[in-house]
Amino acid sequence: MSDQHMFITDAERLEIIDALREIPDLLEPLALAIVRGDRHGLTDSTTRRAPQSTPPIDYAAQAMAEDVHNLLIGWVRVVCEERALREPDVDSIVQAAHWLDRNATALAMSPGAADAHRTICAAVRRIRQRTRRGDATLTDEDLARGGRQILTAYQIDRIVPMLGERGRGLNRRRVELLAKAGVLRPVSRDADTGTRFFRLGDILAAHAEHPRRGGGSARTA
Numbered sequence: 001m002s003d004q005h006m007f008i009t010d011a012e013r014l015e016i017i018d019a020l021r022e023i024p025d026l027l028e029p030l031a032l033a034i035v036r037g038d039r040h041g042l043t044d045s046t047t048r049r050a051p052q053s054t055p056p057i058d059y060a061a062q063a064m065a066e067d068v069h070n071l072l073i074g075w076v077r078v079v080c081e082e083r084a085l086r087e088p089d090v091d092s093i094v095q096a097a098h099w100l101d102r103n104a105t106a107l108a109m110s111p112g113a114a115d116a117h118r119t120i121c122a123a124v125r126r127i128r129q130r131t132r133r134g135d136a137t138l139t140d141e142d143l144a145r146g147g148r149q150i151l152t153a154y155q156i157d158r159i160v161p162m163l164g165e166r167g168r169g170l171n172r173r174r175v176e177l178l179a180k181a182g183v184l185r186p187v188s189r190d191a192d193t194g195t196r197f198f199r200l201g202d203i204l205a206a207h208a209e210h211p212r213r214g215g216g217s218a219r220t221a
Contacts, residue, residue: 005109006105006108006109006113007108007109007110007111007112007113007114008108008113008114008117010108012108012113012114012117013104013105013107013108013113013117015117015121016100016104016107016108016116016117016120016121017101017104019120019121019123019124020097020098020100020101020104020120020124021097021101022124022128023068023093023094023097023124023127024094024097026124026127026128026131027065027093027094027161027163028163029131030061030064030065030127030130030131031065031159031163033061033130033131034061034062034065034158034159060130061130062158064123064126064127064130065093065158065159065161067123068093068123068124068127069092069093069096069161071119071120071123072093072096072097072100072120073090073091073096075096075100075107075112075116075119075120076088076090076096076099076100078107078110078112078116079100079103079106079107079110082106082109082110082111082112083106083109083110085103085106092161093161094161100120148199148200148201149199149200150187150188150197150198150199150200151197151198151199151200151203152195152196152197152198153172153175153176153179153196153198154172156170156171156172156175156198156200156203157171157172163204166204166207166208167204169207169212170203170204170207174207174212175198175203178203178206178207178210179196179198181210183206183209183210184198184202184203184206185198185202186198187199187202
């Protein structure tokens with residue numbers, strides 16, 4: 001053990017903090033990668049077309065998002081168990097990353113700290129590589145193209161946690177209520193299953209233009 005009873009060095013603790021603080025900036029590019037089906041050199045074994053009743057999405061990027069979510073939530077639980085802390089009410093990637101950032105020293109003082117350093121830093125490197133652009137920024141074209149992507153109400157739940165403030169309060173139920181109220185119109189409907197398809201940009205616009213009532217209920221204005 002080293003550095004004030006930590007199981008990792010202070011430099012490694014700071015590397016974990018740096019990785020955790022990078023996560024929020026990586027989530028929007030990752031969400032766009034999911035919905036536009038980017039390949040970025042991946043093989044057909046990691047990127048495939050969804051069934052006919054759903055639009056094409058990037059399953060490799062989606063798996064990365066799910067993996068990092070499970071990873072961070074897992075380390076939150078480890079820290080709470082090892083340090084006898086009350087488990088916090090965190091359920092999103094960003095919430096878990098913020099909590100671990102604030103409790104990085106407690107994480108470093110947990111026996112699994114070396115594994116935490118290895119797995120968290122590796123996960124962030126994979127996402128960074130997956131979403132890399134030449135200028136490391138999202139262009140207007142990226143954002144516009146992402147907004148044109150087609151999603152089902154079910155699929156919005158998978159990317160909302162990565163949309164930041166624009167996705168706050170947005171979920172499958174919210175999409176269904178906006179559609180029922182007539183303020184969000186599907187671009188198409190599957191004749192066999194009845195599944196409706198919406199543009200991501202239309203969903204975000206309707207969500208922003210028609211605030212929910214009651215400070216949290218998913219009703220339209």
